[in-house]
Amino acid sequence: MNVKRILPLVAIALITFGINAQTQVKYFKGSFEEAIVEAQKQNKPLFVKTYTDWCYYCKKLDKEVLTDENVASQLNSDFVAIKINMEEGENEAIGKKYKVRGYPTLLILDGEGNLLNRLVGFRDAETLKPELQMALKD
Numbered sequence: 001m002n003v004k005r006i007l008p009l010v011a012i013a014l015i016t017f018g019i020n021a022q023t024q025v026k027y028f029k030g031s032f033e034e035a036i037v038e039a040q041k042q043n044k045p046l047f048v049k050t051y052t053d054w055c056y057y058c059k060k061l062d063k064e065v066l067t068d069e070n071v072a073s074q075l076n077s078d079f080v081a082i083k084i085n086m087e088e089g090e091n092e093a094i095g096k097k098y099k100v101r102g103y104p105t106l107l108i109l110d111g112e113g114n115l116l117n118r119l120v121g122f123r124d125a126e127t128l129k130p131e132l133q134m135a136l137k138d
Helices: 003-022 032-042 056-065 069-078 091-097 125-137
Strands: 046-051 080-085 105-109 115-120
Touching: 032 046, 032 080, 046 056, 046 091, 056 125, 069 125, 080 091, 105 125, 115 125
Parallel strands: 046 080
Antiparallel strands: 046 105, 105 115
């Protein structure tokens, strides 16, 4: 194949993936307890996305809302974000503590792990943005 034909395709792929990478929520890698400590250290609230693998609206939230540039940008700059599969490990205890009864449930916690807000069910980006801003004012 001719190099002149490949280069534009590579450039388009890099631009496309680069744009998508910018609109992804950067989730904390570690345990729930470590995320609380990190939120406290950064003096930011903790955004917890609870989900299950079988949850249609959890996947829809990932694809349509948490990839929204404004939502992802706000979560990345103003929150420590973590996602928790409620059917793995000891995560059931987290669900009981914060009364997670449906999916997706988005929890906003302070650096001590106290519940600031619980958002149950799917919401679009236009609905979620002001809810995130309200959490920052509390």
